[in-house]
Structures are given as C-alpha cells and as structure tokens.
Amino acid sequence: MDNTLNVALVGYGFVGKVFHAPLIAHMPGMRLHTVVSRDAGKVHLDHPQVRVLADPQDAFADSAIDLVVVATPNETHAPLAIAALAQGRHVVVDKPFTVTLAEAEQVIAQAHTSGRCLSVFQNRRWDADFLTVRRLIDEGMLGEIMEFHSHFDRFRPTVVDRWRESTAPGGGLWYDLVPHLVDQALQLFGLPEAIFADLAQQRAGARATDYFHAQLRYPRHRVHLHAGSLVAASGLRFAAHGTRGSFVKHGLDPQEDSLRAGGKPGEPGWGVDPSPGQLTVDDQGTMRVESVESVPGDYRQYYAAMRDAILHGGPVPVSSDEALDVMRVIELGIRSSAERREVSL
Structure with missing residues (x-):
C-alpha cells in the first residue's frame, strides 16, 4: 500500500453524491477510485475519471481497493459491510451504522476476524x-x-x-x-x-x-x-x-x-x-x-482520521464501541x- 488509499464508494444517492464523494475527492491521501452505482452517467457528470461498477461484489474483490464506503439504504448497511470486510477491505459505514444492535455486533465481529479498520460516519x-x-x-x-x-x-x-x-x-x-x-x-x-x-x-x-x-x-x-x-x-x-x-x-x-x-x-x-x-x-x-x-x-477531519488509522495505525474516528453505544x-x-x-x- 502506498500513501494514497483507493476508495470504493458504494451508493451514489444523496448521501454518496453530496457528502462522501466530495469529501473523499478533496482529502489528501485518498483517491475516489470506484463508485458502485447503476447510473454511470450520473457519476461521470461529477467525476469523469472514476470507474463505475454495477455490482458491489466486484469492488470488494478488487485488491486495488483499500477502503470501502457504504452509503446505501440503511437496511443494506450490515450485509454490505460484512461482505467488504470479508474480502479484506477497510470499511466506513454511513450512519446509522446498522438497523439493529444485533447487526452491529455481527459487523464488528467480522472486522475483528478480518483484522480491518471499521468506523461509522458521524460527521x-x-x-x-x-x-x-x-x-x-x-x-x-x-x-x-x-x-x-x-x-x-x-x-x-x-x-x-x-x-x-x-x-x-x-x-x-x-x-x-x-x-x-x-x-x-x-x-x-x-x-x-x-x-x-x-x-x-x-x-x-x-x-x-x-x-x-x-x-x-x-x-x-x-x-x-x-x-x-x-x-x-x-x-x-x-x-x-x-x-x-x-x-x-x-x-x-x-x-x-x-x-x-x-x-x-x-x-x-x-x-x-x-x-x-x-x-x-x-x-x-x-x-x-x-x-x-x-x-x-470541517467534515474532512473524519476522513483524515480514517486515513491515518489505515496508513499509520492511529485510532479510527468513531470506534466500534462508540457505534455500539449509539445503536443501543x-x-x-x-x-x-x-x-x-x-x-x-
């Protein structure tokens, strides 16, 4: 891994388009590499150089991807995060972390098993x-x-x-x-x-x-x-x-x-x-x-902390324990x- 993280953004609705994509694109040490969306035209209007994939599993399986950001409807957060972690990707999940406390515990367990950084976007x-x-x-x-x-x-x-x-x-x-x-x-x-x-x-x-x-x-x-x-x-x-x-x-x-x-x-x-x-x-x-x-x-401070956690072993900006407390x-x-x-x- 070099000093620039390749990021795959899953979802290009309101949250992905308005919050995550601009923050990632303007964060030193991060590159918006892939967007998972069924509307490539919409993505390329804003980010013409970004690769667009229709299937999130293709992004999760790509060894070039360092970090996956899940910005999809809430009920899909847990299964997508678990799948990305299982493929060895670090993961950020937009809030709410999951829909239930049990799902949150399952996602965190997968992060421990995979040895990857996991955080929820509490901008x-x-x-x-x-x-x-x-x-x-x-x-x-x-x-x-x-x-x-x-x-x-x-x-x-x-x-x-x-x-x-x-x-x-x-x-x-x-x-x-x-x-x-x-x-x-x-x-x-x-x-x-x-x-x-x-x-x-x-x-x-x-x-x-x-x-x-x-x-x-x-x-x-x-x-x-x-x-x-x-x-x-x-x-x-x-x-x-x-x-x-x-x-x-x-x-x-x-x-x-x-x-x-x-x-x-x-x-x-x-x-x-x-x-x-x-x-x-x-x-x-x-x-x-x-x-x-x-x-x-400055919402960029969230992604700066996430970058440093992945590259240098610092603390993630929002910990698993903090995510569990909110879900509780x-x-x-x-x-x-x-x-x-x-x-x-």
Missing part, C-alpha cells in the same frame, strides 16, 4: 456549532450542565416517495437524525442511565417516524433530543444550561448547504458559521451576555416509545 462531530458548545462545556464556562437541548427541526410538510420516508427497515427520522444527536450527546456526557422516547407520524400520509422527542436521564442532568418535520420557525440547534450560565445557538452548521450547492471542501471560508451563539453567564453576581463566534467545522440507545428508544415508558440502559 456531525465536526459541526461548527457542536465544536463550539463542546469547547464551552469542556472549559467550564457554563459550570455543571443541568439541561442540554439538541434540536434538528425541519419544515417538510409533504411526504416524498423515497425509502427514507417509507416503511422499509431503517426508514424515518429516528434512524436519519437521532444517530447524530445521540452520538453528540454521548460524546459530551457518556451513556445515560435511561431513555424515554416518543416517536410519532404527524404528517398526512406519513408512513415512517417524522417526529421524535427523547429524554436521556443522567444522575443529575437531563438531555433532550428533538426533531420534527413541521417546524417552520424555531431554528433552535443547541441550548445548554448550567450552574454558571447558558449557551443558546440557532441555525445549522453550513457545511451541508455548501456541499449541496457544489462547494469544495477546504475552500476559503469552509465550515465558518455566520450565526454566532449567545452566552449568558453569571459574572460575580452580574449576568453577562455576549456573542460567541463558532469554531470552524437507538434500539432502546424504539422500545421506550412502543411501551410508553422509560427504559433503563
């Missing part, structure tokens, strides 16, 4: 707003956190005929957005003692979860995770309330919109969030309010909602 650890709130918490600016609110709301009143909004395993907002919110919460606070979740279908014609609210219970503090499809005006992203003060942030990290618009990762201004957050702290008995500029975000919370949240009760972890 929103490198969101500008999350990096900022994490810095404030780590520096003790808010004191001991008592309430933490994480929202990812949208206004999408029309149900679209696509697998993400269907009855297919892994469909709906619970699998689409909660992996991000749970992973961020666990990065900040570790595993909770229990979860209480409410999952619903609110839109006319909805076939999958399009609303959720979950509370993670810790010994003293509470974490609230929320997403809705009929929220036109809120814009709240984070609210962290501690014994010394609060931090509130509205608006989303700009990287997804930049990628959707064809922006190039790493170009000037990349990852810079134009919307500051508001910090309110107790300064010796006087409440001080100030704006806080966000730490720049996801699965118990579904159980909590179905049984209308808090479920212990």
Whole structure:
C-alpha cells in the first residue's frame, strides 16, 4: 500500500453524491477510485475519471481497493459491510451504522476476524456549532450542565416517495437524525442511565417516524433530543444550561448547504458559521451576555482520521464501541416509545 488509499464508494444517492464523494475527492491521501452505482452517467457528470461498477461484489474483490464506503439504504448497511470486510477491505459505514444492535455486533465481529479498520460516519462531530458548545462545556464556562437541548427541526410538510420516508427497515427520522444527536450527546456526557422516547407520524400520509422527542436521564442532568418535520420557525440547534450560565445557538452548521450547492471542501471560508451563539453567564453576581463566534467545522477531519488509522495505525474516528453505544440507545428508544415508558440502559 502506498500513501494514497483507493476508495470504493458504494451508493451514489444523496448521501454518496453530496457528502462522501466530495469529501473523499478533496482529502489528501485518498483517491475516489470506484463508485458502485447503476447510473454511470450520473457519476461521470461529477467525476469523469472514476470507474463505475454495477455490482458491489466486484469492488470488494478488487485488491486495488483499500477502503470501502457504504452509503446505501440503511437496511443494506450490515450485509454490505460484512461482505467488504470479508474480502479484506477497510470499511466506513454511513450512519446509522446498522438497523439493529444485533447487526452491529455481527459487523464488528467480522472486522475483528478480518483484522480491518471499521468506523461509522458521524460527521456531525465536526459541526461548527457542536465544536463550539463542546469547547464551552469542556472549559467550564457554563459550570455543571443541568439541561442540554439538541434540536434538528425541519419544515417538510409533504411526504416524498423515497425509502427514507417509507416503511422499509431503517426508514424515518429516528434512524436519519437521532444517530447524530445521540452520538453528540454521548460524546459530551457518556451513556445515560435511561431513555424515554416518543416517536410519532404527524404528517398526512406519513408512513415512517417524522417526529421524535427523547429524554436521556443522567444522575443529575437531563438531555433532550428533538426533531420534527413541521417546524417552520424555531431554528433552535443547541441550548445548554448550567450552574454558571447558558449557551443558546440557532441555525445549522453550513457545511451541508455548501456541499449541496457544489462547494469544495477546504475552500476559503469552509465550515465558518455566520450565526454566532449567545452566552449568558453569571459574572460575580452580574449576568453577562455576549456573542460567541463558532469554531470552524470541517467534515474532512473524519476522513483524515480514517486515513491515518489505515496508513499509520492511529485510532479510527468513531470506534466500534462508540457505534455500539449509539445503536443501543437507538434500539432502546424504539422500545421506550412502543411501551410508553422509560427504559433503563
């Protein structure tokens, strides 16, 4: 293996096209070598020099491929990841890692058997707003956190005929957005003692979860995770309330919109969030309010860590244990909602 990894991207739908392909193509030490897709024309419009294959097994069997990135519908994540690992490829799986905890354990077992690196794409650890709130918490600016609110709301009143909004395993907002919110919460606070979740279908014609609210219970503090499809005006992203003060942030990290618009990762201004957050702290008995500029975000850091793990033996950016913890919370949240009760972890 030389110092450039050949990457095979499996799937060229929204996630493969908008997120993975541009990040890989603009990552030193990685080469977008192959895309597995049934629409070669679509791929070649963006990446004319890339090889396109129709069958993922052909990519897995190719010894020239170092890393396989699985960006396909959620219910296919586990079988594709296991097949790629069995052929000796390192693997990145887009979130959610799998549809069930049992599948996640099977994928991890195959990675151990094959002796290959395995990670799940939790890119929103490198969101500008999350990096900022994490810095404030780590520096003790808010004191001991008592309430933490994480929202990812949208206004999408029309149900679209696509697998993400269907009855297919892994469909709906619970699998689409909660992996991000749970992973961020666990990065900040570790595993909770229990979860209480409410999952619903609110839109006319909805076939999958399009609303959720979950509370993670810790010994003293509470974490609230929320997403809705009929929220036109809120814009709240984070609210962290501690014994010394609060931090509130509205608006989303700009990287997804930049990628959707064809922006190039790493170009000037990349990852810079134009919307500051508001910090309110107790300064010796006087409440001080100030704006806080966000730490720049950069999703490329995920792939930089993955590259270094493969080439130099460093840690993968998201470990198997971390992936299992997220899946455990996801699965118990579904159980909590179905049984209308808090479920212990």
